[in-house]
Amino acid sequence: MATVIDGKAVAASVRERVRGEVEVLTGELGRPPGLATVLVGDDPASAIYVRRKHEACEEAGIRSFDHNPDASICQDELLDLVGELNDNDDVDGILVQLPLPDHLDQAPIIAALDPGKDVDGLTPTSAGLLARGEPGLVPATPQGVMELIGSAGVDPEGREAVIVGRSNLVGRPLFSLLLGANATVTVCHSRTRDLGEVCRRAEILVAAAGQPKLVTGDMIRPGATVIDVGTNRTADGLVGDVDFEGAKEVAGAITPVPGGVGPMTIAMLLVNTVQAARARHDDSVHMGRSV
Numbered sequence: 001m002a003t004v005i006d007g008k009a010v011a012a013s014v015r016e017r018v019r020g021e022v023e024v025l026t027g028e029l030g031r032p033p034g035l036a037t038v039l040v041g042d043d044p045a046s047a048i049y050v051r052r053k054h055e056a057c058e059e060a061g062i063r064s065f066d067h068n069p070d071a072s073i074c075q076d077e078l079l080d081l082v083g084e085l086n087d088n089d090d091v092d093g094i095l096v097q098l099p100l101p102d103h104l105d106q107a108p109i110i111a112a113l114d115p116g117k118d119v120d121g122l123t124p125t126s127a128g129l130l131a132r133g134e135p136g137l138v139p140a141t142p143q144g145v146m147e148l149i150g151s152a153g154v155d156p157e158g159r160e161a162v163i164v165g166r167s168n169l170v171g172r173p174l175f176s177l178l179l180g181a182n183a184t185v186t187v188c189h190s191r192t193r194d195l196g197e198v199c200r201r202a203e204i205l206v207a208a209a210g211q212p213k214l215v216t217g218d219m220i221r222p223g224a225t226v227i228d229v230g231t232n233r234t235a236d237g238l239v240g241d242v243d244f245e246g247a248k249e250v251a252g253a254i255t256p257v258p259g260g261v262g263p264m265t266i267a268m269l270l271v272n273t274v275q276a277a278r279a280r281h282d283d284s285v286h287m288g289r290s291v
């Protein structure tokens, strides 16, 4: 029977660590680190996510800047807002809540973010640095996955890791992180011929497909560490991409949904905000400027 990895507890310890770092940084900067959120329109699910991020910032001592333009905002106006936040020295991190309304073109808006403030790690610059194994801001969810693997006492080095999903938000950055940690990594997607056969090779298996209970117990190698990123709202409530009941009989360690990866995402966003503030501060000291 698998050990259940407690994402809430791991996230709480990360947030505690962040609180300490924010206190030190606030002293050094002469102001708290700042995170700006941009929520376009009033989509209720997005509004809840943004509110949770603000609450987490407040608890950590990070100042949040809340921007909530009307859903009718045009592309140029939104680009102007991003430009203002790029130029605002009190803002260390900028988060544009996705998805944007259909009339807006997401890619140029993300690309307009100052990569030094890209706390979601979604700009082409951040993605390129990560793909090259160079330091930069890394998307929060895959970073949270790595933290959970570590919390289970598992070192990816030399292990077979399989990721189900190749999105820019989760699968691809996770590939780079696991490769950077010296795992042998396979990435599966909707065209993978025999998903079960590939998954059964995994000592570390990460499911990020957005398909309820796609990964069943018979697809899991005995003793594997299974991380379930999936968040699927079904008639039975919130379920992951892994059939938890079947999988926990075979896996060595497994994350539940909810209470696994979910809590880590906000915790790692706070980590990124501190990282961005620290890097901007160090740069400004280096350049003889004050931030």
Ligand code: NAP
Residues within 6 Å of the ligand: 141, 164, 165, 166, 167, 168, 169, 170, 171, 188, 189, 190, 191, 192, 195, 208, 209, 210, 211, 214, 229, 230, 231, 232, 261, 262, 265
């Ligand atoms: P996405 O952009 O929809 O990507 C899904 C990926 O899964 C795609 O690469 C797709 O393959 C692959 N896939 C879909 N069906 C498959 C199948 N039957 N077999 C193999 N691969 C399959 O989703 P995402 O943004 O990465 O999110 C994935 C899941 O994680 C969602 O449930 C999302 O809600 C959740 N999520 C949770 C958090 C959190 O904080 N807990 C954060 C982010 C995402 P193709 O590329 O071939 O289409």
